[in-house]
Amino acid sequence: MTISVATAPRQQRPSANGTRDRILDAALDLFADRSYEGATTREIAARAGVTQPLLNYHFHSKDELWTSAVDRLFSQFNQALGARRDGLHGVDDLSIAKLMIREFIYFSAAHPQLHRIITQECKADNTRMDWLVQTHVRPLYDTTVSLFSQLVARGEVPAIAPTNLYYILTGAGATMFVLAPECRRLSGIDPMDPRAIEAHADAVVEILFGPSAGTRANRTAPKQSRGAVTSSAKGDS
Amino acid sequence: MTISVATAPRQQRPSANGTRDRILDAALDLFADRSYEGATTREIAARAGVTQPLLNYHFHSKDELWTSAVDRLFSQFNQALGARRDGLHGVDDLSIAKLMIREFIYFSAAHPQLHRIITQECKADNTRMDWLVQTHVRPLYDTTVSLFSQLVARGEVPAIAPTNLYYILTGAGATMFVLAPECRRLSGIDPMDPRAIEAHADAVVEILFGPSAGTRANRTAPKQSRGAVTSSAKGDS
DNA sequence: TTTCATTCTATTCATTTGATTAGGTATTGA
DNA sequence: TCAATACCTAATCAAATGAATAGAATGAAA
Numbered sequence: 380m381t382i383s384v385a386t387a388p389r390q391q392r393p394s395a396n397g398t399r400d401r402i403l404d405a406a407l408d409l410f411a412d413r414s415y416e417g418a419t420t421r422e423i424a425a426r427a428g429v430t431q432p433l434l435n436y437h438f439h440s441k442d443e444l445w446t447s448a449v450d451r452l453f454s455q456f457n458q459a460l461g462a463r464r465d466g467l468h469g470v471d472d473l474s475i476a477k478l479m480i481r482e483f484i485y486f487s488a489a490h491p492q493l494h495r496i497i498t499q500e501c502k503a504d505n506t507r508m509d510w511l512v513q514t515h516v517r518p519l520y521d522t523t524v525s526l527f528s529q530l531v532a533r534g535e536v537p538a539i540a541p542t543n544l545y546y547i548l549t550g551a552g553a554t555m556f557v558l559a560p561e562c563r564r565l566s567g568i569d570p571m572d573p574r575a576i577e578a579h580a581d582a583v584v585e586i587l588f589g590p591s592a593g594t595r596a597n598r599t600a601p602k603q604s605r606g607a608v609t610s611s612a613k614g615d616s
Numbered sequence: 617m618t619i620s621v622a623t624a625p626r627q628q629r630p631s632a633n634g635t636r637d638r639i640l641d642a643a644l645d646l647f648a649d650r651s652y653e654g655a656t657t658r659e660i661a662a663r664a665g666v667t668q669p670l671l672n673y674h675f676h677s678k679d680e681l682w683t684s685a686v687d688r689l690f691s692q693f694n695q696a697l698g699a700r701r702d703g704l705h706g707v708d709d710l711s712i713a714k715l716m717i718r719e720f721i722y723f724s725a726a727h728p729q730l731h732r733i734i735t736q737e738c739k740a741d742n743t744r745m746d747w748l749v750q751t752h753v754r755p756l757y758d759t760t761v762s763l764f765s766q767l768v769a770r771g772e773v774p775a776i777a778p779t780n781l782y783y784i785l786t787g788a789g790a791t792m793f794v795l796a797p798e799c800r801r802l803s804g805i806d807p808m809d810p811r812a813i814e815a816h817a818d819a820v821v822e823i824l825f826g827p828s829a830g831t832r833a834n835r836t837a838p839k840q841s842r843g844a845v846t847s848s849a850k851g852d853s
Numbered sequence: 854t855t856t857c858a859t860t861c862t863a864t865t866c867a868t869t870t871g872a873t874t875a876g877g878t879a880t881t882g883a
Numbered sequence: 884t885c886a887a888t889a890c891c892t893a894a895t896c897a898a899a900t901g902a903a904t905a906g907a908a909t910g911a912a913a
Contacts, residue, residue, distance in 0.1 A: 398890080398891090412739040413651065413653055413739070414650065414651040414653070414654050414736065415654070416650055416651065416653060416654030417651050417652070417653030417654045419869080419870065419871085420870080420871060420872090421869090421870080421871090429891075429892090430891070430892055430893080431871085431872090431892095432872080432873080432874090432891080432892070432893085432894095433890080433891060433892080434871095435871080435872060435873080436889095436890075436891075437890090440871080440872080441871065441872090495735065497795065497798065498732065498735050498736075498794060498795065499651065499735075499736065501794065501795045501796075501797050501798050502649040502650070502797060503797055505797075508797065508798070512798055512801050512802065516798065516802065517802065520802045520803075537819075537822055537823060537827060539819040539822065539823070540815065540819070542792075542799065542802070542803040542805055543792065543815060543816050543819040544819070545802075546788070546791045546792035546795065546799065546816075547788040547791075547792075547819060547820060547823060548788075549787075549791060550786075550787030550788045550789070550790065550791025550792070551783070551784040551785075551787045551788040552787070553787065554783045554784075554786060554787025554791070555779075555780065555783035555784075555787070557735060557738065558734065558735065558738045558783065559738075560738050560739060560740055560742075560745065561734065561738050561745070561749055561753060562779065562783065564749050565749065565753065565754065565757045565779070565782075566757075566779040568779055578777065578780060579780050579783075582774075582776040582777070582780040582781070582784060583784060585774055585776065586774060586776070586784060586823055586824065587823065590774060635860085635861085656899080656900065656901085657900075657901060657902090658899090658900075658901090666861075666862090667861070667862055667863080668862095668900095668901085668902095669861080669862070669863085669864095669902080669903080669904090670860080670861060670862080671901095672901080672902060672903080673859095673860075673861075674860090677901080677902080678901065678902090
């Protein structure tokens, strides 16, 4: 009824979107590499190609910048898992579990920052960790535990407590990518190579579900979710 | 200077040894928790109960303090592995592998700093990581790969490439303890509880070597290597 | 005792850090 | 056109950080 006196907030400039995302990209990389305290706002700004005060313009503080970057990362992760799950109808739980594990491994390879950031914030008396666990990790854990509990109950997976299974799965799946620089030096293998990712997914699934479980029959093409997920990068005519 | 009579260098004061080790303890904890850049020398000093300039007296720089703390940690780790291995004569390789894995898990539970520090330093263009890999991780990796290659060749372990096996093993074994604060909140389980440690060792061994491989038959009493192992990494004479 | 190296603290310094301020530019809507 | 607003930079601040300096306390050796 009331006439639109409340003029809609002025549109964001097109350039701003790109900048915001570049800042979030740089922030996520540096937070994951150097930890929250170790990553300086100046270095983040430099990597994003902007000046340091701009970070405090788009985000009120370093803390909010961290939160925004982590939010976006988990959003991408849940989107990847959800997209995979949506493509499955009438598939048995065992196959679903295998495919979800593979999707987790693909994402961990493309975005090792996820596991790195969890690890770095995982220390006593850390408010960022409280937020991280409650907001993002908890639902993931609950879903995983619920799925595996059913499989264990049916004997399709070794009878191991769900929590142990959760950390065995996440640790086995993500560690090689989290420690990619080390892996390259130790073995000469580049874990980020698509074939190496596929081989690792095979290995983890085979170890968890027994031999011949990790063969190509259960594979799915890694979704190549590497690059910018954001709808930015619209062609600037 | 003249012949200097080679008077044996004056003995260290008794109190100094204790102080040095307290500093190393505090440094290791804080480096593992907050990363190299995030851990401040003042906070380390405070936790050790000394003033900050004392760190630069015992160690020339923050970097040398980090190196000394990591050196001592790996020395303790190798000592634990070696002590376990020395107690085994005429034992088959498969059993040795299981016991070494258990020892790794026990140590990871008592000293999650080891995996945490490796993870934190694992980033491109990092001289600390170069030193860490070459000095401490490389021999560990080579030994592990060599042992597992034999087991795989004999079909006693799933046919998985050694590098993948290495990261599956370390990730599955250490992650729950590295993420202990998270685990406590998610599951209510305290991973540092001795029974929880034992259960996790059982789980990892069972997953790697098949069912009934992780039963009590293959267990060894966790060496309770919690406290100060230090015959402290020999002060440079 | 005296000597003297070892151990430790108080003070200080030059940088770096996150954040703020003031100002400048450009796009939008009327 | 012309204000209003979104976007971005230069300059700066107070607090912190690693390191250096000077010097006190301690105890072993002469």
